[in-house]
Amino acid sequence: MSFSTRLTFENKPERRSENPHNPYKDSPKYPEPYVISSELKQAVNLAIYLRRPLLLEGDAGCGKTRLASAVAYELGLPLYRWDVRSTTKAQDGLYEYNAILRLHDVQTQKVVQQPPVDAAEIDEDKDEERVNRNPANSKHYRKFGALGKAFKLKSCPAVVLIDEIDKADLDFPNDLLTVLDEPWEFKIKETGETIRTNHKPIVIITSNKEKGNLPAPFLRRCLYHYVDFPNDKKRLQEIVEKHYQIREETPPPSTLVENAVERFLAVWNEGGLFKKPGTSEFLDWLKALHTFESKPYSAVKLEKDDLLPYRELLFKLQQDWKKYAKAS
Known part of the structure; x- marks a missing residue:
């Protein structure tokens, strides 16, 4: 895929199984069957x-979300995903502090008092999940979110996916700035820590x-790209080829692939669909x-x-289902 960074990175041959290029432990283990356009690259x-x-931005199913995984795998970098909801606040992606759990540990005395632990001795991935929490040490009760984990990395940058940012409150994007x-x-006000990144993360944000x-x-702070659906016979066939190549599965007969595409x-271009199927639905349909x-x-x-076989894989709304439920 040939992404470039300030890291030592060279173009690598096609990988068909587990990631072999000494990736970070949170990097995706398997390649993504992603066919990228030159403009998006x-x-x-x-x-x-x-x-x-x-x-x-782009139509549902055009590959916005999967891009982050493809980039992280290709560069051997960790991937941290943040799924945004209507109640999401900017701090959620940085850290959460479990004051109730700390109070519980104090009151029940389930944890034996120990001398305060130096921050350098705390596993950055365990946080509040560590076995021997000590209520005397407030750092045992904070848990880092996707951005927080990326900021804490010492050895390399991370890829952070902020998925469907438009679901949150309108103040949320500006708070991220x-x-x-x-x-x-x-x-982190509860612990008095200042978390400063050594490697600025690669942040990919999706919006519908x-x-x-x-x-x-x-918007002024971001780079913008509209991801078009691969509404082209050749591109869709390339996606099919790469999908089966990476999964090391026997592909369908070429004539079946051509006719399915x-x-x-x-169907996709006919118009009148309330929710057009994406590439993932197409690949499931082809597999069936x-x-x-x-x-x-x-x-x-x-x-x-005239009848479309296995239409339950393509249509997810009643109106679209009924449209192809009988021959024209």
Whole structure:
């Protein structure tokens, strides 16, 4: 995929199994069957070079979310995912502090009092989950979120996915700006710590515009790219080829793939669908055509039949289901 960073990174041959290039322990273990356009690859490399968040928009199923995993795998970097909800606050991605658990430990005296532990002795990944919590040490009760974990890394940057940012309150994006900018630090008031990053993370943000446009100050801080659905026969066939290559599975017959791609794109482009199927639905549908029955679905039958087989894999709303529930 050939992403460039300030790290030592060279183009690598196609990998078909477990990640072999000495990745960080939180890096994805397996490659992502991702076919990237030259324009999107350039946007990723610009975001890496400038260390600015990359904001991705596009139709559901066009590959926005999976890009972060592909980048993290290719570079051998850790991946931390932050799924945004309507109640999400900016601090949630930095840390959570469990004051109730600390009070519980004090009152029940389940943990034997020990001398305060130096911060350097605390495993950065355990936090409040450590076996021997000591209520005398407030650091045992904080748990880092996706951005917090990325800021704490000493040896390399991390890839952080902030998924569906538009689900949160409108103030949420601007609150992130106080962290994703100089001096790239945040404070934990409960412990008195200041967490300052040694390696600025690679931040990939997705949006479906559920609540309209994002705030202008936030947009100015980001790089922007609109991810088009692979509405092209050749690109969709490339995705199929890479998907089966990486998973080391026997691909469907070429004629079945060709006819499935043509039939799928005809449905996708016909118009009138309330929710268009994405690439993941297409790959599931193709797998069913290939292996659900004892023999693969006939490519000729798929091309000629009015009825669409296994439509339950493609349509997720009643209106779309009914539209293809009977022959025209």
